[in-house]
Amino acid sequence: MANKRADIIKQDLLDQLERNGTVGEYYLDLVDKYMNLWETDRLLQQDIDKRGVSVKYQNGKEQWGYKKNDSVDQQIKVNQQMLKILDYLDIKPSKQDGDVYDDLEM
Numbered sequence: 001m002a003n004k005r006a007d008i009i010k011q012d013l014l015d016q017l018e019r020n021g022t023v024g025e026y027y028l029d030l031v032d033k034y035m036n037l038w039e040t041d042r043l044l045q046q047d048i049d050k051r052g053v054s055v056k057y058q059n060g061k062e063q064w065g066y067k068k069n070d071s072v073d074q075q076i077k078v079n080q081q082m083l084k085i086l087d088y089l090d091i092k093p094s095k096q097d098g099d100v101y102d103d104l105e106m
Contacts, residue, residue: 010035016091027089034085037078044075
């Protein structure tokens with residue numbers, strides 16, 4: 001996770017924990033789990049961007065069809081888990097003017 005955006009997000013989460021008075025290794029571990037899920041979300045999105053929401057498959061020598069890209073369902077599940085971690089940590093969106101990520105690459 002040597003991504004500048006990921007580093008900024010992780011630091012923001014840690015800052016919010018500190019502002020909330022939430023301390024302890026358990027909470028730091030949850031932030032790490034969140035960031036692992038964040039990276040998984042990015043990889044799933046890359047797959048969706050590359051292959052689309054439907055993928056072609058072969059079901060026999062001359063039989064082809066399309067099925068849903070499993071990355072779509074997996075991304076939904078990952079996002080739900082990410083939200084659960086944020087809720088458990090009582091982390092809410094920061095109230096700032098503008099978006100700090102406007103100039104950052106994904």
